[in-house]
Each structure stands twice: as structure tokens, then as C-alpha cells.
Amino acid sequence: MNNPIQIALIDDHQMFREGLKALLNGFDDCQVVFELSNGAKLTEELATRQVDIICMDLDMPVMNGFQTLEKLSLSGIDAKVIFISQNNEPSMIARLMELGARGYLLKDSSAEMLHSAIQSVYQNGYFFNDLVSGSLLQKMAKSSAINPTYKNDELSSREIEVLKMICDELTSAEIADKMSLSIKTIENHRSNLMSKTGAKNLAGLVVYAVKNRLYNVR
Amino acid sequence: MLDSLRELTGGNAERMQLYANMFLEEISSYLPKMKEAFTDGRMNDLKNIVHTCKSLLQTMGFDVAYKQAQKLELMIIDKAYADELNDGYYLFIKQLNDCMQEVKDNLNELG
Numbered sequence: 198m199n200n201p202i203q204i205a206l207i208d209d210h211q212m213f214r215e216g217l218k219a220l221l222n223g224f225d226d227c228q229v230v231f232e233l234s235n236g237a238k239l240t241e242e243l244a245t246r247q248v249d250i251i252c253m254d255l256d257m258p259v260m261n262g263f264q265t266l267e268k269l270s271l272s273g274i275d276a277k278v279i280f281i282s283q284n285n286e287p288s289m290i291a292r293l294m295e296l297g298a299r300g301y302l303l304k305d306s307s308a309e310m311l312h313s314a315i316q317s318v319y320q321n322g323y324f325f326n327d328l329v330s331g332s333l334l335q336k337m338a339k340s341s342a343i344n345p346t347y348k349n350d351e352l353s354s355r356e357i358e359v360l361k362m363i364c365d366e367l368t369s370a371e372i373a374d375k376m377s378l379s380i381k382t383i384e385n386h387r388s389n390l391m392s393k394t395g396a397k398n399l400a401g402l403v404v405y406a407v408k409n410r411l412y413n414v415r
Numbered sequence: 416m417l418d419s420l421r422e423l424t425g426g427n428a429e430r431m432q433l434y435a436n437m438f439l440e441e442i443s444s445y446l447p448k449m450k451e452a453f454t455d456g457r458m459n460d461l462k463n464i465v466h467t468c469k470s471l472l473q474t475m476g477f478d479v480a481y482k483q484a485q486k487l488e489l490m491i492i493d494k495a496y497a498d499e500l501n502d503g504y505y506l507f508i509k510q511l512n513d514c515m516q517e518v519k520d521n522l523n524e525l526g
Contacts, residue, residue: 255470256466256469256470256473261469261470261473261474262470263423263434263470263471263474264423264473264474267423267424267430268423271424271425283463283466284463284466284467284470285463286445286463286464286467288440288441288444289441289467289470292437292441
């Protein structure tokens with residue numbers, strides 16, 4: 198790969214950062230550009246050094262993951278944040294995804310899973326694993342707060358087909374290939390889906406699809 | 416608490432409300448889980464939930480409860496004496512309830 202995926206690490210445990218950095222730099226397509234012990238200086242760093250992915254802990258002194266995510270959003274920075282935490286509370290994971298996180302991993306995840314999460318977020322914008330999907334579904338099952346905002350018949354059959362494939366974690370290129378359409382057309386369908394459902398991100402789309410029984414979790 | 420929320424959200428009332436509701440919902444769901452873990456002596460489970468609460472407390476600017484969460488987490492890790500753990504746990508629960516009440520009291524102002 199010509200340009201490795203540029204990564205920032207944010208975690209208050211230096212030993213964990215060092216280990217993670219060594220691990221990520223060991224992958225041909227990854228490069229850790231900088232590391233911080235909390236989110237307080239992240240926006241300043243991002244002003245001078247661009248990154249593709251931010252791998253961040255949730256619980257940190259000074260500025261935690263929530264606060265950092267919000268600060269990035271307020272600053273208008275569209276950062277792709279993957280949380281790496283020891284926190285396995287489904288409700289917390291679902292919250293973070295709703296607030297704009299792109300993926301969530303536990304600290305004891307395998308190197309392979311971390312690598313595929315980074316690749317998936319870099320290429321597709323999101324990484325859904327069993328932990329994230331399960332958390333979102335649990336939240337939906339418990340909550341009545343997520344109500345459909347439109348009728349299913351407002352979605353075309355093509356859009357529903359695309360939506361189902363998004364839920365199956367297919368990339369735009371893979372969907373285009375399956376449907377014999379161009380990637381640009383698929384991107385248009387994806388954009389229409391977001392607009393029609395009112396979803397802010399792919400997590401919202403998946404939630405919508407399950408909630409409206411357009412997609413069944415196997 | 417309101418100052419922290421304002422700082423966090425840049426004063427956006429909708430986001431402030433979102434975080435306040437999130438705090439109430441999350442902490443309410445953790446309280447029975449903590450009680451169950453504490454009663455059953457599942458200290459590792461208790462530690463995990465306390466750890467989870469920390470980020471929420473910090474986000475809402477509840478510094479005293481945040482520090483108590485840190486203290487309780489360390490007590491569990493260090494396998495503190497039962498009496499000390501007992502006191503630490505009940506103090507933390509009281510603080511969580513106080514924090515929730517403060518959020519509820521301020522919800523009208525946020526709305």
C-alpha cells in the first residue's frame with residue numbers, strides 16, 4: 198500500500214499505547230502518527246497533523262472519550278473514531294455509536310480484529326462487530342424512543358435492497374458489483390436512504406432497518 | 416453540572432438535554448446491576464460498572480462522585496477490607512443518587 202492509514206492513539210495508559218503502537222506499526226498499511234494521553238489537545242494536534250483514524254479509550258482523565266467526541270463534533274472535525282475500551286456495557290456502546298463513533302472494540306480484542314476494524318472504518322466508514330450490533334439491538338429492544346419517522350413505502354425497492362446489503366456489512370463496491378450498478382449509483386442510494394430515514398450515520402440506518410423489520414438479524 | 420454541560424456542548428440546549436437524559440437513563444440502569452453484583456460478591460462485575468460510571472460522571476462534571484468511583488475501583492482492585500469496601504460502596508451509591516437528583520432538578524432549566 199502506497200499511503201498507509203494514518204492513525205492517532207489516545208489513551209492514558211502509556212504501556213497500552215506503546216503496545217498498540219508497536220502492533221499497528223507492524224501492519225504494512227498502518228502508521229501511528231501521534232499519540233496523546235487524553236483528548237484535551239486532540240483538536241490542536243489535528244489542526245497540524247491529519248489522521249484517517251483515531252483509536253481512543255473511553256475513560257481518561259482531563260478529557261474522556263465522550264467529551265473528546267463532542268469537542269471534535271463542535272469543532273466541525275469529521276473524525277473517524279474507534280473506541281478501544283475495557284467497558285463492555287451494551288448501553289454505553291450503543292450511546293457512543295449514536296454520538297458518532299465509527300467502531301467499538303474491547304481492549305482484549307485480537308490483533309486481527311483491530312486491524313480489520315481500522316481497515317473497515319477507513320474504507321467503509323464503519324465497523325460493526327457482534328459487540329456493536331448486539332449493543333444497538335439490545336438498546337432498541339429496550340427502548341421505545343426510536344420511532345420510525347417515515348413510511349416504508351417511501352423507500353424504493355432498490356433502496357431497500359441496498360439497505361439490506363448495508364446491514365450485511367457489504368461495501369459500496371461490493372453492493373455495486375452484486376447489483377450490477379456503478380459505485381456512484383450505490384452512493385446515491387445510500388445518501389437517499391440517510392435523507393429519507395433521517396439517520397445521521399450507518400448505525401442509524403441499521404437501527405432503522407431492524408426496527409422497521411426490513412432486516413432480520415440472523 | 417450545568418456549567419460542565421454547557422462547556423461540553425457549546426451551550427446547545429438539545430445536546431445538553433441529550434446528555435442529561437443519557438446520564439439519568441444510564442445511571443438508573445446501573446444502580447440495580449451494582450446492587451446485585453455487590454450483594455452477590457461479584458466484585459469484578461461491580462468494578463466494571465463503577466468504571467463505566469466514571470466517564471459519565473466526568474462528562475457531567477460531578478467531580479466528587481467521579482473521585483469516589485476511582486477510589487472504589489481501586490479498593491476492589493486492591494481487595495480492600497470488607498468494612499472499607501462497604502463504606503466506599505454505599506457512599507458511592509448515595510453520591511450517584513444525589514447526582515441524579517441534581518440532574519432532574521436542572522432538567523427544566525435545560526428544557
